[in-house]
Amino acid sequence: MNYWLFKSEPSDFSLDDLKKSPNKTTLWEGIRNYQARNLLRDKVKVGDGVLFYHSQCKQVGVVGTAEVVKSAYPDPFQFDKESKYFDAKSDQSNPRWVCVDIKYESELANIVTLKEIKADKKLSEMVLVKQGRLSIQPVTKAEWNHILKLAKPK
């Protein structure tokens, strides 16, 4: 079992939106970055843990957790001309982009902000700190545990 951090802009799709989704589950679509795609396709498996991260908002940080409930399958939006995720270069028989399904698990008692993460020595090796822009990131078990500890009520 592996751990991940998934980024989302709350104005686009927040943890709350996930909670309100049918069966508290959604497809994680619209990944259009090869590094993130490769992780989704090859490494993200059913049962893996996901840190749900809010970017580009007032309170940037980890806000909750989710669980992977379906591993990689072709992202349907790449073939949808109406979608902003449409990709004319993707071939039906050999789709370029994949998505997974994730299910809401928990909301953290305290948001673990990017500021806190950057200030914490135990989290200094996180991809989030070293390579800010990647939207799907691996997280170690130690990092996962530490973040959940920071999120507990004080």
Place this chain on the structure above:
DNA sequence: GCCAACGTTGGC
């Protein structure tokens, strides 16, 4: 295969 130009992400 190099690299300049351009586009996107995301914190602030």
Place this chain on the structure above:
DNA sequence: GCCAACGTTGGC
């Protein structure tokens, strides 16, 4: 809205 960091594109 700015801008740094990084990714992608396309001419050569």
